[in-house]
Amino acid sequence: MAEAPTPAQASHRTRTDGGEETAQVAATGKSGALPAAAAPNAADAGVLVRAQAGDHQAFAELYNLHKRRIYSLCLRMVGNVAEAEDLTQEAFLQLHRKIATFRGDSAFSTWLHRLTINVVLMQLRRKGLSLISLDEAMEPNPEEGPGRSFGAPDLTLTGAIDRLALERAIADLPAGYRLIFILHDVEGFEHNEIATMLDCSIGNSKSQLHKARLRLRDALRAQNRQEARP
Amino acid sequence: MNGDPGKMSCVDFQAQLPDLIASGEDAATHPHVQGCARCSALLADLRTIAEAARQLFPSVEPPDEVWEHIESAIKREK
Numbered sequence: 001m002a003e004a005p006t007p008a009q010a011s012h013r014t015r016t017d018g019g020e021e022t023a024q025v026a027a028t029g030k031s032g033a034l035p036a037a038a039a040p041n042a043a044d045a046g047v048l049v050r051a052q053a054g055d056h057q058a059f060a061e062l063y064n065l066h067k068r069r070i071y072s073l074c075l076r077m078v079g080n081v082a083e084a085e086d087l088t089q090e091a092f093l094q095l096h097r098k099i100a101t102f103r104g105d106s107a108f109s110t111w112l113h114r115l116t117i118n119v120v121l122m123q124l125r126r127k128g129l130s131l132i133s134l135d136e137a138m139e140p141n142p143e144e145g146p147g148r149s150f151g152a153p154d155l156t157l158t159g160a161i162d163r164l165a166l167e168r169a170i171a172d173l174p175a176g177y178r179l180i181f182i183l184h185d186v187e188g189f190e191h192n193e194i195a196t197m198l199d200c201s202i203g204n205s206k207s208q209l210h211k212a213r214l215r216l217r218d219a220l221r222a223q224n225r226q227e228a229r230p
Numbered sequence: 231m232n233g234d235p236g237k238m239s240c241v242d243f244q245a246q247l248p249d250l251i252a253s254g255e256d257a258a259t260h261p262h263v264q265g266c267a268r269c270s271a272l273l274a275d276l277r278t279i280a281e282a283a284r285q286l287f288p289s290v291e292p293p294d295e296v297w298e299h300i301e302s303a304i305k306r307e308k
Contacts, residue, residue, distance in 0.1 A: 056304075059304075060297075063297060063300065067291065067292055067296070067297070068289055068290070068291050068292075069289065071290065071291065071292035071296070072287065072289040072290055075287070075290065076287045084292075085292060085293065085295070085296050088292050088296050089296055089299050089300050089303070092300050093300060093303050093304070093307075096300075096304055096307075097307075161278060161279065161282040163282070163285065163286065166279070166282055166283070166286065167286055167287070170283075170286070181283065182287075185279075185280045185283035185284070186283050186284070186286055186287055188284075203252035203253065203254075204252065206251050206252045206254070207248035207249065207251055207252035209251075210247065210248050210251045210252075210276070211248060213276045213279050213280060214276070216279050217272070217275050217276060217279060220279070
C-alpha cells in the first residue's frame, strides 16, 4: 500500500478553497448561507467516488473536508474536548466502514452528519441518558417539555443575551432539543436537511426547534429572575 | 379553527404555537400576536435566542492526533 498522505497534504493537492470554507460559512448559521451539504462540486464528488473505491488518499481528503464540522458538532453536543475527539474518530471510522454503502439519496454531508449523530447518541446512551434511537431523541419525555411562557413583558430577553448563560442553558437541554437547536440555529442546517438527518418530518423538526427555543427562554428568564433578586 | 383567532387567549395561542410553526405559518402575523404584547414579546425573545446562537460555539478543528488515531485504526482493521 502506498504511504498515505496526511490530510493536510491531501487537501493541498486538491483544492484549498472548498469544503472547509463552505463549512465555516454554514457553521455561522448566517441567513442565506448554504451548508456544505448543499454545495457539492465536481471535485468533492470525485474524491467521494475514489474514497468509496478504497483510495486511502481520497479518504484522507474527505476527512480534511469534513473534519471541522463533524468535530464541532460532537463538541457542541457533548461539551468535552476529549470526548468530542473520540466521537470524531469513531464517526470517521464508521464512515470508512460504511462509505461504500452511500448511494447519494441525500447529500454526502447530510449522510455523514446522520452517521455522526447516531454515534453521538450512542455515546449519550452509554453515559446513562435514556436515548435509544433518533426517534426518542426527537421526543423528549413529557416532563422535559418546555414550560409555559406566560411571563410579564418586563421579563423578556430584549437586549443582549449573556453568551455564557445561553451556552449553559443549551448544555442543560435534553439531548433531542439540544441536537436540533445546534443543527439549525448554530450550524445553519435547513429543516429539510435536519429532517433527513433525523428521519423525521420537516414539521416535526420545526416544532421541536420551537420547543427547544422555548426551553432556553425559560432557562434564561429564570436566571434573570435570580439575578434580579436583592 | 374555532372562534376568532384574534380573541384567543395567550394559553390557547401558545399551545397552538408548535403546530403553527410546524405548518410553516409565520406566527408573528397571527391575529392574536397583533394585539398581544406578551405573545409578541415571546416571539421576539425566540428570535433573539436564535440570533444569539449564531455567535456561539466557534467552529474548531480537531487536533492532528485524531487523524493519526483514525489511520492507525484503519490499518488495524485491514
